[in-house]
Amino acid sequence: MSTREHILAAVRTALQDAPAVPDIPRTYRQDGNLNAEERIDVLVDRLEDYKAGVTVVDEAAIPATIQGLLAGARSYVVPAGLDPAWLAWETEPSRVKYDGGGHGARSVTELDATDAVVTSSAVTVAESGTIILDGSPDQGRRAISLIPDHHICVVHSRDITQILPEALRRLDGTRPLTMISGPSATSDIELERVEGVHGPRRLDVIITKQSGKLPAS
Template identity: 45%
Template sequence: MSSREEVLRRVREALGGDRGVRPPVPRGYARRLTEAEAESRADVVALFTERVADNRAAVRHVGADEVGTAVAAALWGRETKQIVVPADLPFGWLAELDGVRALADTPALDLDTLAAADGSVTGCALAVAQTGTVVLDGGRAQGRRALTLVPGYHLCVVHADQIVGTVPEAVGRLDPARPLTWISGPSATYGIEAARVEGAHGPRHLEVLVVED
């Protein structure tokens, strides 16, 4: 039997052979964090914070009444002059801005305007503690995907009650029909010499504000 025939045989076998009955796919995923990983809700949030930092993103905890101040401080710290935001971003998140121009994405901003912006500010659909990932689905306070892929800096506000333990938990809560963007740290890739290059297909800098409600 040739290599080609062997490959085709395995494909047919995986598809159930002539009977068209596919064998069951093992799905023994860990759907919850173990007690060793997180005993309490506070531990889930703490694990998320740790993993976000491991992913080379900046992360801070703020109170629910401090979001506007924290957003302003993050943007001032980067000497930001102009940002782009979803049209439905909560007004209070930008209420403390002074000297920073916020452009709402309505009507949709062109790519040149997005590229010229110093950054973007959004919320998220949910976040995953185990991987330090934030997930956007184009819903409230998130906007379209270009808002977070074109500017070089992304400030994401995550409420503590949006943080789930594992990826299977996240998948169970998300709508697969929506445009899902999974973000685990700044955009990065590795070249042929294994050199890390950031900003190859998204923002070079990610900052996360975890809001303790």
């Protein structure tokens, strides 16, 4: 018998009393009850609590906001599918390192020598301040939002849910997913939280004000 069969047989033997499979009480909240502005307010509160930088702007102000945040960066990486309009102000194209698409993948060493990264995001949970990236072309592969020390992330208000169940329903679970709630942190020494360990030590979130409700879920 293979190990696999051994284990499965042991599991079946352990369950020979045929324990009942219970119904799952899904009485917890499946949907939020806050409107779009309230969701933004909650999200801002949570992100600031995590010591992330937060700016709430009109969609039209995204490029200028990114420009401001990148003022000190010698170079930054962007996923190939990022909205080019967001970087239309850039006058030093050598600062920009595209990753993915026709540009190929930047090496780890190159990413490590890059100051910042700009991405969009898939969906964001206001109540826990959680931004979720799913590897779409405007977010790129996981390494690019990990290695540079400064992550600038754009969150569209239409992609903000109040609670986690709403957000998960909008995602494909088989894509590589990264849930980000503030800059990297540790509480390993005396349970005192220190922001900024191995992941980006600086996280700036640009939230777009945009009317229009989330599609009913």
